[in-house]
Amino acid sequence: MHSALKRLFGASVIDEELVKELVKDIQRALLVADVDVNLVMAITERVQEQSLDETLPRGVSRREHIVKVVWDTLAYFLGEKTVPLTINPGQPNLVMLVGIQGSGKTTTVGKLARYYQKRGIKAGVICADNFRPGAYSQLKQLAERSNVPFFGDEDEKDAVKLAKKGFKDMRERGIELILLDTSGRHREEVGLIKEMRDIAKAVKPHEIILVVDGTLGQQAGAQASAFNRATDVGSIIVTKLDGSAKGGGALSAVAATQAPIKFIGTGEGLDAIEPFNPTKFAGRLLGMSDIRGLIDKVREAQIEIDDDAARRLMKGQFTLTDMMAQLKQLKKMGPIGKVMEMLGLQYKLPDDMAEIQEENLKRFEVIMNSMTRSELDNPKIIKSSRIKRIASGSGTSVRDVRDLLKQHEQMKRMMKQFGKSRRRGRGGIPGIPGLPGM
Ligand SMILES: Nc1nc2c(ncn2[C@@H]2O[C@H](COP(=O)(O)OP(=O)(O)O)[C@@H](O)[C@H]2O)c(=O)[nH]1
Ligand SMILES: [Mg+2]
Numbered sequence: 001m002h003s004a005l006k007r008l009f010g011a012s013v014i015d016e017e018l019v020k021e022l023v024k025d026i027q028r029a030l031l032v033a034d035v036d037v038n039l040v041m042a043i044t045e046r047v048q049e050q051s052l053d054e055t056l057p058r059g060v061s062r063r064e065h066i067v068k069v070v071w072d073t074l075a076y077f078l079g080e081k082t083v084p085l086t087i088n089p090g091q092p093n094l095v096m097l098v099g100i101q102g103s104g105k106t107t108t109v110g111k112l113a114r115y116y117q118k119r120g121i122k123a124g125v126i127c128a129d130n131f132r133p134g135a136y137s138q139l140k141q142l143a144e145r146s147n148v149p150f151f152g153d154e155d156e157k158d159a160v161k162l163a164k165k166g167f168k169d170m171r172e173r174g175i176e177l178i179l180l181d182t183s184g185r186h187r188e189e190v191g192l193i194k195e196m197r198d199i200a201k202a203v204k205p206h207e208i209i210l211v212v213d214g215t216l217g218q219q220a221g222a223q224a225s226a227f228n229r230a231t232d233v234g235s236i237i238v239t240k241l242d243g244s245a246k247g248g249g250a251l252s253a254v255a256a257t258q259a260p261i262k263f264i265g266t267g268e269g270l271d272a273i274e275p276f277n278p279t280k281f282a283g284r285l286l287g288m289s290d291i292r293g294l295i296d297k298v299r300e301a302q303i304e305i306d307d308d309a310a311r312r313l314m315k316g317q318f319t320l321t322d323m324m325a326q327l328k329q330l331k332k333m334g335p336i337g338k339v340m341e342m343l344g345l346q347y348k349l350p351d352d353m354a355e356i357q358e359e360n361l362k363r364f365e366v367i368m369n370s371m372t373r374s375e376l377d378n379p380k381i382i383k384s385s386r387i388k389r390i391a392s393g394s395g396t397s398v399r400d401v402r403d404l405l406k407q408h409e410q411m412k413r414m415m416k417q418f419g420k421s422r423r424r425g426r427g428g429i430p431g432i433p434g435l436p437g438m
């Protein structure tokens with residue numbers, strides 16, 4: 001991933017070859033994150049097609065377009081927004097959790113009850129798991145720790161009856177969010193699936209949440225389909241994302257059920273639950289910490305060159321005023337190191353390039369204020385006597401003025417190269433002149 005994005009940001013021409021390389025790198029990243037092979041293919045096909053789409057929206061460079069396509073594609077599969085549980089206040093909203101044994105249902109029921117109770121919703125929990133010994137006391141303890149109402153009956157062996165009794169009890173107590181914990185067993189056993197269907201029929205839950213173990217790889221898809229055939233899975237919670245698992249299996253579960261991920265579990269503790277953040281999750285899958293931030297940066301950093309400046313550039317002219325405009329645009333990106341970090345890159349910039357400092361820009365401006373129009377437009381004429389005059393006029397040193405001129409020379413050379421690549425390539429796009437050789 002990193003190498004391709006690095007190339008994407010450094011290339012002066014973005015062509016089919018580069019897009020293919022990028023697509024390959026995305027494939028690798030997603031496979032490492034345990035995303036299902038077929039999904040990986042579907043995702044990357046979309047990226048490839050749209051990245052090379054010739055009609056770019058106005059004002060959008062191909063570079064920006066590609067990063068956006070990658071993001072949009074993941075958003076298409078993950079959902080772009082966080083979707084909360086729908087709870088009608090004052091009503092008994094029954095939410096049923098399903099999933100195989102060990103996926104984290106009971107823990108998640110405890111977490112959700114606490115989460116919503118803290119937000120002013122009357123929450124309660126029902127244990128309808130009469131299969132696993134200890135399920136009753138596990139949930140009872142979790143409920144007691146958060147002080148939420150609990151219903152269970154160790155003597156009732158019929159899960160459907162348990163669920164019904166529990167629902168009645170909770171309704172009578174005026175509970176608004178009733179969380180129904182069910183049993184799991186080992187796999188997509190026929191018995192388990194039938195039980196889930198029977199419970200759902202009997203109590204008609206408001207929403208059915210499938211709990212998926214985030215460390216599970218590609219089997220997540222098959223599991224999700226099995227539950228989805230039995231019951232109408234309305235949303236997904238992915239647990240155990242506190243470890244090194246990247247959670248790629250969750251994408252398969254989403255694809256299999258068409259249901260959105262609503263929360264993720266990030267630890268064994270009762271507070272270790274977070275609303276699902278698609279952006280963060282996409283970054284996790286791609287091995288980049290902050291993909292949305294990156295897209296925003298790319299957008300901000302687009303070097304806008306007006307027609308006039310472009311024409312001058314083509315003729316090899318690059319005035320000090322042009323340079324100032326460019327430096328200011330670069331400055332908007334913030335410290336370049338930060339942008340690299342978001343890309344997950346460890347790139348050593350030449351020291352004097354690493355940061356465009358506020359003071360430098362200010363000093364440049366002060367110096368330029370002491371120049372004449374013709375000096376600004378044609379800095380070549382600034383020889384030592386003019387340098388001395390400008391330095392004393394602006395209250396800076398001869399060295400400061402020379403630094404400015406040196407910086408201008410460097411940037412001019414870069415802009416010339418960029419001008420050439422633009423003339424050459426149909427795919428040519430504006431480069432970021434402050435970042436040579438990436
Ligand atoms: N690290 C971690 N462990 C979790 C998380 N959610 C659940 N677990 C653990 O997973 C195991 C199984 O959880 P449990 O709720 O009993 O699963 P159930 O069989 O589906 O009810 C327990 O040891 C939990 O502490 C999580 O988000 N992170
Ligand atoms: Mg359980």
